């Protein structure tokens with residue numbers, strides 16, 4: 001049994017909404033999904049910035065400095081290392097070329113992200129939210145958002 005999780009996260013990995021803004025965003029998401037969608041919603045606040053991984057959808061992580069590829073083992077180890085305590089910093093030295101960069105600028109295909117707040121939509125009927133839908137969620141939340149789709 002596998003799950004698909006569509007996560008909506010603030011574009012700023014350090015930003016968190018207050019509970020009322022989060023509830024407004026949840027209400028917008030529920031409205032967008034429609035009454036027939038059996039998706040389950042979960043709001044999560046992370047104490048420190050957490051990785052929002054796309055799971056089995058991840059095909060490649062590219063380095064913008066050397067054009068190289070960062071292997072799935074490197075990413076897997078990184079996620080494991082920070083699974084409990086999150087990321088105090090997103091600064092990282094990449095093994096491909098030794099550049100000091102940040103995890104945010106690596107090229108994730110499919111997208112991955114970093115966040116201290118997530119609206120997780122479990123097994124929605126839609127594949128992605130549209131740009132206008134994301135804008136509506138962001139307006140309710142009080143911060144622009146992006147989306148990550150994970151296959152678990």
Ligand SMILES: [Zn+2]
Nearest residue numbers: 063066096097
């Ligand atoms: Zn590199």
